[in-house]
Amino acid sequence: MRYHKIPNETVRRxxxxxxxxxxxxxxxLTSVSSGKLADxxxxxxxxxxxxxxxFGDFGKRGVGxxxxxxxxxxxxxxxxxxxxxxxxxxVGNLGSALLAYPGFKIYGFEITAAxxxxxxxxxxxINDVTVEDISKLNSPAKQQASLxxxxxxxxxxxxxxxxxxxxxxxxxxxxxxxxxxVPKKIKVITIDIATDLARLPYYIPSS
Amino acid sequence: MRYHKIPNETVRRxxxxxxxxxxxxxxxLTSVSSGKLADxxxxxxxxxxxxxxxFGDFGKRGVGxxxxxxxxxxxxxxxxxxxxxxxxxxVGNLGSALLAYPGFKIYGFEITAAxxxxxxxxxxxINDVTVEDISKLNSPAKQQASLxxxxxxxxxxxxxxxxxxxxxxxxxxxxxxxxxxVPKKIKVITIDIATDLARLPYYIPSS
DNA sequence: CTATGTGAATTTATTCACAGCA
DNA sequence: TGCTGTGAATAAATTCACATAG
Numbered sequence: 202m203r204y205h206k207i208p209n210e211t212v213r214r215x216x217x218x219x220x221x222x223x224x225x226x227x228x229x230l231t232s233v234s235s236g237k238l239a240d241x242x243x244x245x246x247x248x249x250x251x252x253x254x255x256f257g258d259f260g261k262r263g264v265g266x267x268x269x270x271x272x273x274x275x276x277x278x279x280x281x282x283x284x285x286x287x288x289x290x291x292v293g294n295l296g297s298a299l300l301a302y303p304g305f306k307i308y309g310f311e312i313t314a315a316x317x318x319x320x321x322x323x324x325x326x327i328n329d330v331t332v333e334d335i336s337k338l339n340s341p342a343k344q345q346a347s348l349x350x351x352x353x354x355x356x357x358x359x360x361x362x363x364x365x366x367x368x369x370x371x372x373x374x375x376x377x378x379x380x381x382x383v384p385k386k387i388k389v390i391t392i393d394i395a396t397d398l399a400r401l402p403y404y405i406p407s408s
Numbered sequence: 409m410r411y412h413k414i415p416n417e418t419v420r421r422x423x424x425x426x427x428x429x430x431x432x433x434x435x436x437l438t439s440v441s442s443g444k445l446a447d448x449x450x451x452x453x454x455x456x457x458x459x460x461x462x463f464g465d466f467g468k469r470g471v472g473x474x475x476x477x478x479x480x481x482x483x484x485x486x487x488x489x490x491x492x493x494x495x496x497x498x499v500g501n502l503g504s505a506l507l508a509y510p511g512f513k514i515y516g517f518e519i520t521a522a523x524x525x526x527x528x529x530x531x532x533x534i535n536d537v538t539v540e541d542i543s544k545l546n547s548p549a550k551q552q553a554s555l556x557x558x559x560x561x562x563x564x565x566x567x568x569x570x571x572x573x574x575x576x577x578x579x580x581x582x583x584x585x586x587x588x589x590v591p592k593k594i595k596v597i598t599i600d601i602a603t604d605l606a607r608l609p610y611y612i613p614s615s
Numbered sequence: 616c617t618a619t620g621t622g623a624a625t626t627t628a629t630t631c632a633c634a635g636c637a
Numbered sequence: 638t639g640c641t642g643t644g645a646a647t648a649a650a651t652t653c654a655c656a657t658a659g
Binding site for chain 1 (some may be wrong): 419420422423424426429448449450484485487490492494500502504505506508510511512513515517529554555557563578579580581585587589593595597599600601602603604605606607608609610611612613
Binding site (some may be wrong): 441442443453456457460461465467468469470471472473480 | 638639640641642643
């Protein structure tokens with residue numbers, strides 16, 4: 202356990218391990234070996250051990266890992282040990298789906314505000330969140346949130362990002378199909394649904 | 409131009425280049441340098457040249473690349489030069505959003521059928537597609553499609569995947585937050601929205 | 616005897632730097 | 638001169654294999 206810098210690819214896998222551990226914990230298990238966890242989350246056992254080795258030794262040789270200890274540690278590393286508030290910008294089809302998306306909760310995420318520029322949507326209440334006018338983006342509402350989710354059309358994405366930066370947001374999950382320019386202290390993770398689908402045919406024999 | 413095997417990371421970037429090229433083409437440009445394209449899609453210029461070098465020399469030194477030629481070539485490599493039909497399984501919030509998602513079209517994707525097990529949804533028409541009962545998955549409707557999109561809850565994902573495999577699907581874009589087991593000739597790309605959001609706090613200073 | 620933790624080997628991807636063509 | 642194409646250098650990630658602890 203040498204406190205190396207944790208590789209990016211490991212950071213990408215940690216939330217997957219964390220979910221697996223939480224599920225196993227719900228099933229009443231208290232400890233798990235790298236092999237078992239490997240089966241469960243579909244990663245190799247040595248990959249898991251290597252990943253864990255970057256931040257500590259939690260395992261008991263011959264036994265495995267204590268699930269709760271390990272889960273707590275991963276949460277601490279990922280900075281997920283407190284609730285994170287996020288604002289959503291763009292309440293179209295995708296945005297509405299994200300508002301209702303059940304998967305955020307287990308990691309402690311909460312969408313506390315939603316914004317749109319379409320008057321037909323403003324004022325509507327979706328999943329306990331009332332859609333506000335996008336011009337209110339730098340109002341007190343967002344001050345509680347350090348994260349933002351962008352679900353607006355491509356063309357609006359950059360200006361929304363600019364507004365979010367001005368509003369003091371620290372990290373962005375971007376669903377618009379373009380890379381967004383922000384100061385480099387702000388982290389952007391882009392999920393580009395169509396480009397992911399677009400690589401599928403490459404891997405298919407004839408098709 | 410050596411016809412190396414194209415690295416996975418390059419394959420991941422090709423759809424991004426392709427979209428950039430198509431946009432530039434729409435703007436009336438006919439050629440572009442690696443530097444210009446680099447600015448446009450936010451990748452480094454040498455990364456672009458290296459990536460292109462895996463499959464041919466298309467550039468004119470001192471000038472740049474012919475946009476249409478290059479776009480056509482990338483489409484051919486990615487197997488995107490024909491229309492691809494996909495079926496959607498799961499027409500909840502996320503599934504509905506995907507049915508309406510405008511970004512698939514530019515790559516030549518078409519969602520031709522949608523399935524759900526919720527009777528309240530079956531029969532509804534969303535974006536010209538009528539939702540069918542999931543039990544009809546191996547009917548003629550899907551025979552035209554080689555791809556599938558899974559947008560069902562986690563628990564149903566594996567059984568849906570099994571059904572899709574039985575129905576002869578070749579590639580799956582999976583939005584359920586779990587890895588799915590399929591024969592290895594079938595390619596699965598998983599988009600796990602929550603785990604992507606979950607890595608964001610790691611990269612944020614205090615938060 | 617089982618399962619961890621980790622150096623070392625290997626593979627893969629990024630980055631550089633520049634020769635050479637239009 | 639401007640920009641491509643690519644070897645060579647670096648860096649990063651994966652994979653192996655095994656000594657070591659419980």
